[in-house]
Amino acid sequence: MVTAVPTEPVLPDSPDVPPRGTDTEALGRALDRIRADVLARRGAEDARYIHTVVAVHRRLEIGGRAALAVSLLPPAWLVGTAALTTAKILENLELGHNIMHGQWDWMRDPAIHSTTWEWDNPTPAYAWKHTHNHIHHTWTNVVGRDRDLGFTVLRMTKDQAWRPVHLFQPFYTALGAPFFEWLAALYDLEADAVLQRRKSLRAFLRDATGTVRKGVRQAAKDYLFFPVLAGPSALPCLLGNLTANTARSLWAHTVIFCGHFPDGVRSFTVEETENETRGQWYLRQALGSADIEGGTVLHVLSGNLSHQIEHHLFPDLPSNRYAEIAPRVREVLTAHGVPYTTGPLLKQYASTWARICRMALPDLRRTTRSRPEGDESV
Amino acid sequence: MPRRVLTEGAVRLVLGAAGRLTTPLLPDDYLALADPLLSRRWPAGRVEEVRAETAEASTLVLRPGHGWRPAHRAGQYVPLGVRIDGVLHWRAYSLTTPPDGPGEPFSITVKALPEGRVSRYLAHRLRPGDVLRLGPAQGTFHLPAPPPRRVLLLTAGIGITPVMAMLRALSDEGGTAGTDVLLVHSSPDPGRTVFGPELRAMAERLPWFRLHEHHTRAGARPAGHLTPARLPAVCPDWRERATWACGPAALLESAERLWAAAGLADRLHVERFRPLPPGPSSPAGSLSSDARVRFAASGVETTVGAGTPLLQAGEAAGVAMPSGCRMGICFGCVTPLLHGRVRDLRTGEVHGEPGDLIQTCVSAACGPVTLDL
Numbered sequence A: 001m002v003t004a005v006p007t008e009p010v011l012p013d014s015p016d017v018p019p020r021g022t023d024t025e026a027l028g029r030a031l032d033r034i035r036a037d038v039l040a041r042r043g044a045e046d047a048r049y050i051h052t053v054v055a056v057h058r059r060l061e062i063g064g065r066a067a068l069a070v071s072l073l074p075p076a077w078l079v080g081t082a083a084l085t086t087a088k089i090l091e092n093l094e095l096g097h098n099i100m101h102g103q104w105d106w107m108r109d110p111a112i113h114s115t116t117w118e119w120d121n122p123t124p125a126y127a128w129k130h131t132h133n134h135i136h137h138t139w140t141n142v143v144g145r146d147r148d149l150g151f152t153v154l155r156m157t158k159d160q161a162w163r164p165v166h167l168f169q170p171f172y173t174a175l176g177a178p179f180f181e182w183l184a185a186l187y188d189l190e191a192d193a194v195l196q197r198r199k200s201l202r203a204f205l206r207d208a209t210g211t212v213r214k215g216v217r218q219a220a221k222d223y224l225f226f227p228v229l230a231g232p233s234a235l236p237c238l239l240g241n242l243t244a245n246t247a248r249s250l251w252a253h254t255v256i257f258c259g260h261f262p263d264g265v266r267s268f269t270v271e272e273t274e275n276e277t278r279g280q281w282y283l284r285q286a287l288g289s290a291d292i293e294g295g296t297v298l299h300v301l302s303g304n305l306s307h308q309i310e311h312h313l314f315p316d317l318p319s320n321r322y323a324e325i326a327p328r329v330r331e332v333l334t335a336h337g338v339p340y341t342t343g344p345l346l347k348q349y350a351s352t353w354a355r356i357c358r359m360a361l362p363d364l365r366r367t368t369r370s371r372p373e374g375d376e377s378v
Numbered sequence B: 001m002p003r004r005v006l007t008e009g010a011v012r013l014v015l016g017a018a019g020r021l022t023t024p025l026l027p028d029d030y031l032a033l034a035d036p037l038l039s040r041r042w043p044a045g046r047v048e049e050v051r052a053e054t055a056e057a058s059t060l061v062l063r064p065g066h067g068w069r070p071a072h073r074a075g076q077y078v079p080l081g082v083r084i085d086g087v088l089h090w091r092a093y094s095l096t097t098p099p100d101g102p103g104e105p106f107s108i109t110v111k112a113l114p115e116g117r118v119s120r121y122l123a124h125r126l127r128p129g130d131v132l133r134l135g136p137a138q139g140t141f142h143l144p145a146p147p148p149r150r151v152l153l154l155t156a157g158i159g160i161t162p163v164m165a166m167l168r169a170l171s172d173e174g175g176t177a178g179t180d181v182l183l184v185h186s187s188p189d190p191g192r193t194v195f196g197p198e199l200r201a202m203a204e205r206l207p208w209f210r211l212h213e214h215h216t217r218a219g220a221r222p223a224g225h226l227t228p229a230r231l232p233a234v235c236p237d238w239r240e241r242a243t244w245a246c247g248p249a250a251l252l253e254s255a256e257r258l259w260a261a262a263g264l265a266d267r268l269h270v271e272r273f274r275p276l277p278p279g280p281s282s283p284a285g286s287l288s289s290d291a292r293v294r295f296a297a298s299g300v301e302t303t304v305g306a307g308t309p310l311l312q313a314g315e316a317a318g319v320a321m322p323s324g325c326r327m328g329i330c331f332g333c334v335t336p337l338l339h340g341r342v343r344d345l346r347t348g349e350v351h352g353e354p355g356d357l358i359q360t361c362v363s364a365a366c367g368p369v370t371l372d373l
Helices: A024-041 A044-069 A074-100 A125-138 A164-188 A191-195 A201-229 A231-260 A278-287 A296-301 A305-313 A319-335 A345-360 B002-022 B027-034 B117-125 B157-172 B196-205 B228-234 B249-261 B310-316
Strands: B044-052 B057-064 B077-084 B087-094 B106-111 B131-134 B150-156 B180-187 B209-215 B242-246 B268-271 B291-295 B300-304 B334-344 B357-359 B363-371
Touching: A024 A278, A024 A319, A044 A074, A044 A201, A044 A231, A044 A319, A044 B027, A074 A125, A074 A231, A074 A296, A125 A164, A125 A201, A164 A201, A164 A231, A164 A345, A191 A201, A201 A231, A201 B002, A231 A305, A231 A345, A278 A305, A296 A305, A296 A319, A305 A319, B002 B027, B057 B117, B057 B131, B077 B106, B077 B117, B087 B106, B087 B117, B087 B157, B106 B117, B106 B157, B150 B157, B150 B249, B157 B180, B157 B196, B157 B209, B157 B242, B180 B196, B196 B209, B209 B228, B228 B249, B242 B249, B249 B268, B291 B310, B300 B310, B310 B363
Parallel strands: B150 B180, B150 B242, B180 B209, B242 B268, B291 B363
Antiparallel strands: B044 B057, B044 B131, B057 B106, B077 B087, B077 B131, B291 B300, B334 B357, B334 B363
16 A cells, blocks of 8 residues: 555646755755765675675576576476576576666675676666666656656656557556666667667667677577577476566566656656756656565575665665664655655566556646645545 | 596686576685685685794795685785674785696785784684684785895885895796895894894804894894994995895885886886875875875866865766665765765764775765775
8 A cells, every 4th residue: 555645635737846845955964975975884794795696696597507507307308497587586586686786886896796797687787777877867767858757758747748659658657677688788879869869870770789689699599599509408497488588577567667767656757857956856856756565585596676766866876785774764754745656567467557547647637736646635 | 638628618618608697696606605715705814723823923824725826926915804893894915825736725924013904803713613704915015036146135123024025936946047145134033123133043053044133123232223324334235136126115115215226226126015006196084074085087176175075086087987876875976086085964973994985975074085987
């Protein structure tokens, strides 16, 4: 359930970036204190955590690949596929996503560093770092700036113009989810930016070459080399790899969509972000993100993106600290009258789909953008 | 030797093919799970023995892993990466053993400096079995082959370490015909002389080696520092000798002046610890005042205020700076710091060591700074 909603209905015409009565500077100071506390305590224990995740990922992958090499035996197929899926999920979310955010740069270890990390994903690290770290995290949920707000093909807020193609967005979202890793690679090329003249054709072609090269290596590994090496188990091995990649795509898609699109999450206009102070930036990050409630396993498997609010407030703090600071963040936000959108996975996922379906339809009533998306009250 | 080259070639071929299976990681990354010493990508060494030399100095015997190139020369140094509280620190230490076969242990000797977090950790807290990262052996401070006929080694304190490797190498080779080596070494007192017993034994045993010990704090009338002015008394033929000197900066600077004044600068070889790239030309700078910032690759130098992000400073000076969103969240601007320290404008924290990758968009210079741009 959505456990926190604005305490009072927001009036249609009010410029409500800050929920009424928010002292954004005090909010900013309180959040800065949380950040400083974590920085002061960051050390050997955190380093041990990430090294453990790295070791677990690699062991799971070796075990999974080995089991799939003899996957003519059905139990080996099941174990191998499960291990490989888990490995790939850890590698993408808790390792890749977080390391490329610079969360572990403080260790000064070139082996676990935002500048050197390359992940098991068709999209090259540099391309993803640009669209995700630079564009999405700077412009979180700002219509026209944050390309992740609908990923250029979905309409996720009433502030995005409706086009007839959006009628089909529930279908193409569902169809695309299993291929999320490939679609993300395509998305990171920013073809739309070339059309808008934000990106040169030359840069696009250079990036496309890099993506094709990376994608071919990735596909050859999972769909050619490992199956061939599996000999008689070639076909089940191929299917196991395909299952692992597909399951990883579905899971990543789920986690990512639940981070910004459930009910209660707001979007913003470019005008609202002009001359934003640090406190206002924090406020936008908090209002534009949503958490998922759950246990430790859920948090680790989601790369701690179940703590999307904490991640968006402090994208470069080590992910293992998000769970620890979440209660404090929630307390600070609530004390300042800022909604803290969270709920169990199923609830958040259903709510996200409800929005995808709702936004597929044109607006019947002309409304100004003034309410949290999904807040149909008033 | 050709056999080794062949095996090495075969290993490379196999690893290259296996790389298709491990992409985007390397086979290395998986092998290192079994033993970090198997990694070629991140060469490492394991501590085999920790031996106390004096109260402050310890010798570490390290067995290098696969990625470490074995061919060092006596007098060179090796960068060591040690993890303290989760953070990897790099320091360079002279190898104190002569070159040996691949994978054979080598040693370094570390003196714990009073303020040195890393040196104290290495000298006192490291235990056999611990693993350190290794950089390639490097440096030009070594004897030529064959060595000159007459050699002067001028050292002080822990500056003995590279010279110790040279002496041990010469001793292993039985000296070289006609070589005459004089070591002038300064230390506080006999007890605090690193390698003291071994040096004295060598001087007794080896006909080509003479040792002159200078003790700054021993006895009723301490001798004070060893200055080059005292050198002619100890080594009258210093002008005729090829000299290798290593020790505190003051000693090295005065030695350089003496040799330069005698027109013999090319006969003096000097090793400075913590080799740092040259800093900006003006030494001034503190938290409150402007600081000199140098962009090494572009050859640009500029003065910036204490509150100005380095990204902005670089752009104003016309340097092509990598950048991203300028809020410290995208890590698009990270740049190697070559020299100096920086202040995080968000937290006020002062940090930075040579080689660190710093975020120029949220870092300001704290004193003179050099960036690799």
